[in-house]
Every structure is written in structure tokens, then in C-alpha cells.
Amino acid sequence: DAGVIQSPRHEVTEMGQEVTLRCKPISGHDYLFWYRQTMMRGLELLIYFNNNVPIDDSGMPEDRFSAKMPNASFSTLKIQPSEPRDSAVYFCASRPGQAISGANVLTFGAGSRLTVL
């Protein structure tokens, strides 16, 4: 398996522009998570999905952020409009469901580094 695939790896954009980050989880994983990492706030859980359904989005900072998972193999995190304070590394992670051994082990993607000027 190729692991969790994220794109783009780096994104530089200007304030006000729309940003879309993409994630392909590991095949067969029922849970998908979006995290944000910054120096100031560390690793923050933004939202997670179970079987493509958003379960908890309480970590999404504001309405400018939205996430979707249209099918089991693809998710997007969108920021519209982007602001300089959104600059961070965004990680996607996935894991199996309860019935499978290692259910609580997250596998992370390599991250998308976003810079908003």
C-alpha cells in the first residue's frame, strides 16, 4: 500500500484565495482525520470522518474551513477565503475500524505545507 497520499505537498497562495487540500486514505480504512500543525498551537484535530460521514468538526476553526469526503478513497479540506494565519502544515491520517487489529493506530500522510501571503 502506498500509504496516505496528500496533495499538494506545498502550496503558496495570497490572502483571499481559495485553497483545496486533498487526501487519499489507505484502502479499507474506515476513519479519516484532518489535523493542523503550527509552532504556536502544536497538532490540532480539525475534523474526522467515519465511513465517509463527518463525525466531529468541532476543531474546525471557523466557517472559512470546510471538509468533504465524497467517497471512501478521497477527502478534501477547503479554506475559502484563506488568511495568513491559516499558514500551517495540514495532515491527513486514516485508520481501520473497530473490528480490525490495530484499530487505534493512525497512519499519517506526509502533509501539505500551506503558506498564505
Next chain:
Amino acid sequence: AQSVTQLGSHVSVSEGALVLLRCNYSSSVPPYLFWYVQYPNQGLQLLLKYTTGATLVKGINGFEAEFKKSETSFHLTKPSAHMSDAAEYFCAVSGFNAGNMLTFGGGTRLMVKP
């Protein structure tokens, strides 16, 4: 409810010296405990985990951690640091149900001096 505290956001050791990264947790249910490592410009990867059974857990690259329930700790150690161990290390806790989410500590950046 659960939480993780990692003592020391930065730890510096000399090459060949003992590595000790501290982690204390709180959990209202029996915990699963994890250490993840993040190398520069990479995602987090699992170093080791404790679920049940033996309290001393061995992981990759010579690291190990011991679950001490009485101390609510899960400290990470390595007898001899190598330059390649320089990275950020995250301790995490979850409940034993798959529905329980991982809670991460704030991370400890390990620096290894030649």
C-alpha cells in the same frame, strides 16, 4: 476524558547518551498509549504502542517505553542516542474502543549533539 503532558518541549543529548522523553497521561478508561516520531518535513509515524499485556514495549530504532499505571506514565527511552534520532516525538493516548480518539501531547523536540 483524556489528556497527555509531555515534560520538556526541547531535550538535548549528546550522541551516545541516554535518551529519556517523559510522558504522563490521564484517562477515565484503560488507556492505549502511543509514541509517534516526526522527522523534518515528514508526517508522524508510529514508534511503538502499548495496548495490553507486557508493560515494557519495544519499538523501532532501539526505542522502548514502559507503561506504569501507578505513575500514569509512559516514558520513552533509548540507551544510546544517534544523530539520526533528532526529530520531534509525540506521546498519545486513546481509550480501547475504536470510537475513542487519539489525544496527542504537545511534542518534544529531541536534539542530538555530536
